[in-house]
Amino acid sequence: MQHIADWEGYRFDYRDSGTGPVILLIHGTQSDYREVYHVERLIEAGYRIIVPSRPGYGKTPLRVASSPGELAAFYRRWLASRHLERYTVYGISAGGPTAIALASGNPAVSSLVLACAMTHQISLPYQDWLVQPLLQRPLQLVQWILWHYVKDKLVKFPQEASVRMVEMTSLLQRDEIRRQLDGADQQLLYQVGLQNGPGRGVLFDLTQQIDRPLLQAIRCPVLIVHSKADRAVPFEHALYARRAIAHAQFIESASPGHLIWIGPSARRDERMIERFIALNHL
Missing domain, CATH: 3.40.50.1820 (Alpha/Beta hydrolase fold, catalytic domain)
Incomplete structure (x- = not known):
């Protein structure tokens, strides 16, 4: 609540x-x-x-x-x-x-x-550019487009979209990730994908x-x-x-x-x- x-x-x-x-x-x-x-x-x-x-x-x-x-x-x-x-x-x-x-x-x-x-x-590539004030609105738009895409794929193809979500933050190959995820994982990632979204807080996070x-x-x-x-x-x-x-x-x-x-x-x-x-x- x-x-x-x-x-x-x-x-x-x-x-x-x-x-x-x-x-x-x-x-x-x-x-x-x-x-x-x-x-x-x-x-x-x-x-x-x-x-x-x-x-x-x-x-x-x-x-x-x-x-x-x-x-x-x-x-x-x-x-x-x-x-x-x-x-x-x-x-x-x-x-x-x-x-x-x-x-x-x-x-x-x-x-x-x-x-x-x-x-x-x-430490991220182009980090000095990413924290520039003038880029914050364009970056929020990019985040919004990305999460809108993710949510759409989670609804239409939940299993494969879950694998791709993990792949973005993983050092493992896609097939290995797929073998490790079960139904409970997919349900949790579905919930995360529908709840998460863009925020100006990324600027705070990158400069910590x-x-x-x-x-x-x-x-x-x-x-x-x-x-x-x-x-x-x-x-x-x-x-x-x-x-x-x-x-x-x-x-x-x-x-x-x-x-x-x-x-x-x-x-x-x-x-x-x-x-x-x-x-x-x-």
């Missing part, structure tokens, strides 16, 4: 579902408060899930924050204002830098999960930086889950975080690409995350 908050002069949307220990889930690129990865299973497992739309996504304006550190400070104040004094932070993909900044030196965070997460600045000292200052338990087949956020991001956070636990996912919630190890990875959160929510 969508909620609208008016706080510190900003209006933003978020989801707040379930009861029990609190998990603040920080979504990735081209998503919003409707994030579907692992959310319903965590609610069924007895957790309260809060998913705010990050800057530039949903109804959250881009001006809420200009960096992961600013956004983390905003979330920290907002949660404190709601008298939430203990919570797990679950950072997905481009939500990783904000999750790291929020967990660093924050005694309210009981544990941190980094799932296929960015842990330092991403996180300083190594922030990673080193994390004292809460940390679990890193990542796949070597990830093209969107290379496996090196997981290794970087693992080196910087000496006490971090690590799971190498067998996911066929960027999304650890699909493929042959998906449910195992989710159970390990659930177990980790349960053991460390003190």
Whole structure:
């Protein structure tokens, strides 16, 4: 269910579902408060899930924050204002830098999960051009056309469209991806494809930086889950975080690409995350 908050002069949307220990889930690129990865299973497992739309996504304006550190400070104040004094932070993909900044030196965070997460600045071809202000409207149009195409193909050819979606963020060959996906994966990707869409938040995501000292200052338990087949956020991001956070636990996912919630190890990875959160929510 969508909620609208008016706080510190900003209006933003978020989801707040379930009861029990609190998990603040920080979504990735081209998503919003409707994030579907692992959310319903965590609610069924007895957790309260809060998913705010990050800057530039949903109804959250881009001006809420200009960096992961600013956004983390905003979330920290907002949660404190709601008298939430203990919570797990679950950072997905481009939500990783904000999750790291929020967990660093924050005694309210009981544990941190980094799932296929960015842990330092991403590097893309033509990145300096992609972040130019004059290009933002054309890029949004390109995103809109791409997602409209994806949604159309998901409706008409769900099986093959699911394979192509994974292929965009995978280092594996198409036939190998096809062998690894089952009906549940296709249903999840169908849901993701219909929910996700363009947003100005891509500009925020491409310019994110996180300083190594922030990673080193994390004292809460940390679990890193990542796949070597990830093209969107290379496996090196997981290794970087693992080196910087000496006490971090690590799971190498067998996911066929960027999304650890699909493929042959998906449910195992989710159970390990659930177990980790349960053991460390003190």
